[in-house]
Amino acid sequence: MAANPATEATLDLSWLDLYDDATSAEPGKKGLTLKEINLGRYADSARGAGDMTYRMRGAIPRPGAQRFGPNYQSKADVWAENCLMLYEEATQRQWSSARDIPWDTLEPLPDELERAMCQLATMLTEVEFIAGDVPGQWMPFVSAQDFEAGLFLMTQIMDEARHTDVFRKRALANGGGLLAQGAGLGLRTLIEARDFTEMSVLMHVQAEGFVQSMFRMGELIGQTEADKRIFRMSAQDESRHLAFGVMHLKYVLDTEPERREEIHHYLDKAEGDAAGGGSGDVTFPPVFEALCILLGGGVDKFDEGLQKFLLLRKRQINEYVHRLTVAGLGDRRQRLGPLMAQFLDPA
Amino acid sequence: MSTGEALARAAQATQVEIPQEARDKARELGWEDGLIELALAKGHSLQVIWQALRAGVDGDRAKEFLQAGQAAIPRDLSWMNVPTEWGIRARPKDPAMGLTIADLMIGTYGDVPDVWTNRSEIARGSFPNPIVEDMGYTIFEKALVWADCCIPLYEEAIRDRWVSATDLNWNSLEPLPHDIERAVCQFLTEQSERAYFTGALWSGWLPEISYGFLELKLFLSTIIYDLARHSEAFRKRALANGGGLGLQAPTDFSRVAKEARSFPELAAILFVQDSMLYTLFSHGDEFAQNELERDLYRFVARDRKRMLDYHIERMKHMLFKLPDRRDEQNLYFNKAESRMGKEWLDPAVSEPLAILLGRGVDHIDEGRRKLRDLRKLQVDNYLADLQKATFVRKHINGRLEQAAQA
Ligand SMILES: [Fe+2]
Ligand SMILES: [Fe+2]
Numbered sequence: 001m002a003a004n005p006a007t008e009a010t011l012d013l014s015w016l017d018l019y020d021d022a023t024s025a026e027p028g029k030k031g032l033t034l035k036e037i038n039l040g041r042y043a044d045s046a047r048g049a050g051d052m053t054y055r056m057r058g059a060i061p062r063p064g065a066q067r068f069g070p071n072y073q074s075k076a077d078v079w080a081e082n083c084l085m086l087y088e089e090a091t092q093r094q095w096s097s098a099r100d101i102p103w104d105t106l107e108p109l110p111d112e113l114e115r116a117m118c119q120l121a122t123m124l125t126e127v128e129f130i131a132g133d134v135p136g137q138w139m140p141f142v143s144a145q146d147f148e149a150g151l152f153l154m155t156q157i158m159d160e161a162r163h164t165d166v167f168r169k170r171a172l173a174n175g176g177g178l179l180a181q182g183a184g185l186g187l188r189t190l191i192e193a194r195d196f197t198e199m200s201v202l203m204h205v206q207a208e209g210f211v212q213s214m215f216r217m218g219e220l221i222g223q224t225e226a227d228k229r230i231f232r233m234s235a236q237d238e239s240r241h242l243a244f245g246v247m248h249l250k251y252v253l254d255t256e257p258e259r260r261e262e263i264h265h266y267l268d269k270a271e272g273d274a275a276g277g278g279s280g281d282v283t284f285p286p287v288f289e290a291l292c293i294l295l296g297g298g299v300d301k302f303d304e305g306l307q308k309f310l311l312l313r314k315r316q317i318n319e320y321v322h323r324l325t326v327a328g329l330g331d332r333r334q335r336l337g338p339l340m341a342q343f344l345d346p347a
Numbered sequence: 348m349s350t351g352e353a354l355a356r357a358a359q360a361t362q363v364e365i366p367q368e369a370r371d372k373a374r375e376l377g378w379e380d381g382l383i384e385l386a387l388a389k390g391h392s393l394q395v396i397w398q399a400l401r402a403g404v405d406g407d408r409a410k411e412f413l414q415a416g417q418a419a420i421p422r423d424l425s426w427m428n429v430p431t432e433w434g435i436r437a438r439p440k441d442p443a444m445g446l447t448i449a450d451l452m453i454g455t456y457g458d459v460p461d462v463w464t465n466r467s468e469i470a471r472g473s474f475p476n477p478i479v480e481d482m483g484y485t486i487f488e489k490a491l492v493w494a495d496c497c498i499p500l501y502e503e504a505i506r507d508r509w510v511s512a513t514d515l516n517w518n519s520l521e522p523l524p525h526d527i528e529r530a531v532c533q534f535l536t537e538q539s540e541r542a543y544f545t546g547a548l549w550s551g552w553l554p555e556i557s558y559g560f561l562e563l564k565l566f567l568s569t570i571i572y573d574l575a576r577h578s579e580a581f582r583k584r585a586l587a588n589g590g591g592l593g594l595q596a597p598t599d600f601s602r603v604a605k606e607a608r609s610f611p612e613l614a615a616i617l618f619v620q621d622s623m624l625y626t627l628f629s630h631g632d633e634f635a636q637n638e639l640e641r642d643l644y645r646f647v648a649r650d651r652k653r654m655l656d657y658h659i660e661r662m663k664h665m666l667f668k669l670p671d672r673r674d675e676q677n678l679y680f681n682k683a684e685s686r687m688g689k690e691w692l693d694p695a696v697s698e699p700l701a702i703l704l705g706r707g708v709d710h711i712d713e714g715r716r717k718l719r720d721l722r723k724l725q726v727d728n729y730l731a732d733l734q735k736a737t738f739v740r741k742h743i744n745g746r747l748e749q750a751a752q753a
């Protein structure tokens with residue numbers, strides 16, 4: 001290029017020709033997604049060694065860049081093969097708890113049903129609050145070499161904010177209020193995790209899996225159109241969080257099979273040491289009773305509700321084992337804690 | 348056969364392992380030895396027995412229930428009558444916005460306490476369980492984090508969301524001269540990294556903030572999500588038009604933000620960056636080379652305005668509540684300005700912008716003049732933003748002053 005002679009001396013321009021290839025990603029059917037820009041030396045498959053800075057994958061290292069403290073250096077520590085797709089899906093499927101729930105269809109419910117729904121919403125707004133903190137805690141450790149995993153976690157933080165707010169809205173929208181705080185919901189184990197994979201298997205696969213199985217029974221639990229829609233919309237988000245967890249676990253087991261026993265160890269603890277209900281435990285008495293009332297359709301139909309509650313637990317446990325099997329941890333079936341094993345269908 | 352019966356039969360068929368937790372709990376409640384086994388033998392499932400134990404059924408009642416052939420789960424239902432505020436029917440104030448979190452700020456549910464004392468993850472306004480573990484939050488003081496505007500801004504962020512993959516017209520991109528394309532790419536390599544880093548940084552602070560300030564955490568979640576999108580949108584642009592990623596961003600400013608020891612320090616430092624970047628992107632038309640970039644910078648500026656609004660109001664609120672912490676803020680601003688000044692002098696930061704503003708290396712002098720004007724405006728706006736926050740910064744850091752004039 002022709003530099004201006006008057007300013008040539010003060011121009012550096014050393015940054016201008018640091019590379020000589022030209023990259024022109026083309027938009028695909030869904031626009032220009034992360035998949036389309038995952039190419040050449042910028043692709044996750046071309047990931048080089050990480051460093052402890054926030055240099056994005058493919059950017060040229062700056063001599064003198066300061067470190068920012070430890071982050072994960074190996075891809076398997078945080079990666080899931082579906083995270084590019086899940087990120088884009090999350091951006092396309094954001095919804096609004098303010099406008100996408102038909103709040104005007106709420107109708108006064110019999111007092112005991114409203115109270116049961118409010119108790120469930122109280123527990124869920126609590127659980128969802130932690131579900132945002134937990135990925136937040138790990139974000140600083142996700143290297144920008146694997147930034148798509150980080151981007152996905154940032155969408156999860158947004159999703160969980162929406163879940164926290166939608167259940168609070170539900171509790172306060174139909175003549176009720178918040179009720180008893182949950183306790184012993186198994187949430188501390190999520191924040192106690194000292195490793196990303198430990199966190200992911202406990203939160204994404206176990207806790208969010210259990211929550212998802214419950215949301216999928218939302219047609220039975222919800223008493224109004226608005227309630228059912230809340231469960232449906234939230235389930236849509238949870239399926240992404242779960243999918244990330246399952247595929248992360250699979251990636252770890254595929255690439256670092258030596259971690260299998262370690263992962264079992266985390267699950268032994270989570271299934272055995274705690275109340276046995278796992279994280280997001282629905283056996284906490286007020287939640288258990290509220291679910292029996294909602295599923296049965298009233299206090300006087302508690303026993304019917306109890307049968308459906310047992311079905312819910314059965315569904316939670318079997319779907320949990322199925323997800324672990326998909327991830328490559330099918331042998332978990334033989335090691336399940338007794339409170340879970342009682343529900344397990346034969347293989 | 349009901350699920351309960353099926354489970355009970357399964358329990359009988361296979362020797363059921365009784366969890367130690369259940370045995371401990373039974374002992375605590377005075378259940379006689381063998382009572383769990385008896386219940387199982389009578390056809391009760393382990394789950395039902397477990398629920399009875401969790402419900403706190405004592406040994407005598409358990410025995411009574413079993414003798415009467417009932418499932419030993421009493422209907423406790425005491426949660427139905429806990430003394431929380433009841434009878435709330437939140438309604439949308441503005442039907443166009445729908446049912447917002449602002450609409451939930453009614454009665455005691457709208458009380459955001461000056462000091463929040465509960466150390467668990469209890470939802471604000473629900474009835475506390477007296478015995479819960481400490482969840483490890485560290486921020487309990489409203490004055491440090493709060494701004495009322497986070498309540499409306501949360502819903503506005505959701506209303507104004509955009510999607511880089513489909514809301515930008517990627518097919519409209521046309522080849523640019525080599526120096527200009529490289530300048531766009533270098534600028535966006537830097538900004539992509541800054542956005543990713545700042546999103547990760549805010550994320551790491553979420554677990555510190557207690558549930559008393561729920562609405563603030565919800566709002567911060569939208570900031571984090573915005574920054575994720577900025578990071579990937581900038582990267583997409585850099586990889587879409589014959590360029591690539593350039594040199595990584597300088598680390599001075601980000602490091603000083605990472606070094607913050609408290610939330611107020613973090614927010615003061617990011618105030619500097621977020622004010623400067625808002626001015627920069629709101630003048631994006633001046634350095635955008637095409638429609639796509641103009642749209643992109645406009646979206647980014649709109650998101651960044653919300654961040655800035657939060658910073659201004661939080662600072663103002665904190666200085667009002669904690670006037671003795673006013674002078675301390677100068678220390679954070681000074682550090683942040685100094686690092687920013689250093690980065691503004693970095694050729695990989697200043698030259699791409701000068702090239703873009705001047706429309707080519709050949710017009711670098713004009714570009715530099717325009718950059719000087721823009722830098723001056725960034726500093727002036729920053730000082731004005733501080734003033735809106737009731738903070739008068741008498742002297743900005745000398746390094747930043749020099750860099751603005753370079
Ligand atoms: Fe959730
Ligand atoms: Fe989730």
